[in-house]
Amino acid sequence: MRVRGVQIFAVAGACFALACALPSPAARPGRESAPGGAGSPAPVKATAEPDGPALLFRGASVMTAAGPTLERADVLVVGSKIRAVGAELQAPAGTTVIDAAGRWITPGLIDPHSHLGVYPVPSLPAHSDGNEATGPFKPEVRALESFWPQDPGIQRAVAGGVTTILALPGSANLVGGQGATLHLGRAIAASEMQVAGAPKTMKMACGENPKRVYGDRNQPPDTRMAEVAMLRQELEKARAYEVDAKKGTEYGIAAMQSVVRGDTLIQNHCYRADEMLLRLEMFGEFGVTPRAFHHAVEAYKIAPQLAAAKVGAVVWADWWGSKIEMLDGVPANAAILDAAGVRVSLHSDSPLDIQRLNQQAAASLAAGLRAGIKVDRERAIRWITANPAWILGIDARTGTLEASKDADLVVWSGDPFSIYTHADLVYSGGRKIYDRADPSVFPPTDFELGTRLEP
């Protein structure tokens, strides 16, 4: 955890909600021309063609995230899509065969809560672009327009098997801005990384961070009750909003109107059970439901309510207690939620932990087993693949290894739940984006080019 460049405690590099709530002293307004919330930028991800070259991964243990683990199974990829998963698949002529015997294949991992690119490394005031903490409502700002594609953390996340993230603004604000659903990979501009057809998302926050950031300046909100009251008023304003021809579109209110209409997914940073229930009630007044509560360390206390409301929970394996609202975090959180039927996902919130989502799934599974909860590996793999895909609203195209899904997959050197296992190969849309044996596939970012030394 870093606060203004001074490490207090916790694993170095962790950029969890507290740190990310702090505005940089050097924060500046975004580009004035940025029309947050308007239009739909053209996705330009360079994927392979639907009927392009074929790849056959032969003889792996395949965790599809959609059923039992398949032993000695094959995965056939044609162009950007998965064509088939099963035993002894026939390969079309010209197929490149990749021997995966003894190795494991999973879907590409998905992190539904990352600050890569917006709080990149090196973590410097010059790079601190995650919180537009100049007012508690900033629905018009977009993480896409802060995202630095040269963040050296991206390459390391891919080396950990991550293919897709939701890059989010920080939690200083009640409404922090729009998230960016991105394919990880090399790019000049973040817009090249966007996942085509991904729904819009809006980052919101409750609890300690907004009231501290603004309360410390003697501005509202200074209390939790003001946080709810102010957001309620903002939603009401958005519901009644009509474009005034003379003023032109007010992009912030328009973006909030999209939230009230249910067209933008609410991704709500929230720790405590009581606050999550209050939020559900308050959003209910407007007929909307958040897509997911993020961090959600107390979600296990309200698992049946979350399941009934069909709200996702984005949680950690072992984060708790770094601030008071995190006091009641438990490592069995994910397992309890899964057993109760909640769409539960793990997340990193950190450029270190994003490299080890698979190990986080293993630790969460072990915590569930230790507590005697009925969970298994096939459920646990969904916490870092299928379920975050749903939370991002992209589950129709990615998150499982099934025919017609995007060919986002990882070939692991062994059991992905082992600490000793490495991602050997990572594919995104049928394109190889990482090869542990060939650094040229994902070479150093421009930042590290020519400065990175080797033994």
Added chain:
Amino acid sequence: MIKLLLAVALTGATLHTGDGKPIENGTVIIDGDRIGAVGKNVQIPPGAEVIDVSGSIITPGLVDANSRLGTAEFGTGAPSTVEGTLDEKYGDLRAALRVSDTFNPRAFAIPIAREGGITSILAVPRGGIVQGQSAWIDLSDGGGIRRGRVAVHVSLGGENEAGSRSRKFMRLREVLEDARLFRANRGPYIQNRLRVLAPSAEALEVLARALDREIKVVFEVDRAPDIRAALAIIREQELDAVLVGVEEGWLAAKAIADAKVPVLVDPYANLPEDFDRLQARLDNAALLAKAGVKVAFTLRGESTRAGRLRFGAGIAVANGFDREAALAAITSVPSDIFGMKDEGRIRPGARANLAVWNGDPFEPMSWATRLFIGGKEIDLRTRQDLLTERYR
């Protein structure tokens, strides 16, 4: 009470001793607060309580020798739970500060760390340039401080609340010279006949002890050139030193090895987190060990997630560090570095700090099933477990 007097025999496990080869199907005798016999064919003392832990792995209790357990919890929203961080009121020369004065043995995070197999820590100060004196802590209930003034800690490196890199090195040199003058002129100092010395009298005593090599000096330093500069000061002042952090250590591995200065490194660290750590890499520990440096692992100030230490050891193994050496790096090596030579190993006469695991302790799918500190079995049920039972 009677039970405490009887020996306990843990039987049928694979013993990873922390400083030697594994023993299959071994027995460990716990005799009071010490380890009795260890081995394959051990005579179980009459009346001993026999605990069959067949199929388990037993290791020494784990040690993090750069920990904030008991001195840092809950962050800015609960400032009374965090000791000595950003508070500039202390000044930057805090040699007189003793963590043993403020360590909280009832910190919420301690039982959770024990669940991760941690039985001892070096509780370190934080903040300023000369940060204060660390304490070696036994994490059992009612355990607490085993040794109160283990090392004096110095933090160097780039700009932070203690000023620039240049200022830190300058101040360190100044105070060490002050301490040298003080050490040679205690009488004149008391009579007020010396020039003005920057540190307080108490701080000067501590630094004089460091110059006498009676107390270790731990340097927190990451950038390779800073490591070399710290080594120069260590050499000039003839300090008994340890380095912590050392994320660019692999670039100065030979110099560190030649200086015979041990290091504490974080096996997770692989990000160019700032300009002091542009060359951080996962095989740093392996490269240092290969060059002959004595390496221990730390999570470097972790508190709430201290139980990750064992995964850190696994990460080091996955990146080229020897497996048994990795266990030593979280048991016997940190104990030895700080002179606690009766800890961190399964050996007759050693302190009975033992963790029993249901699988490879470095694996996230395994967990500790039993834990002994100073021969006493610890109840591994945490507040988190109670919350889980209440709400599941």
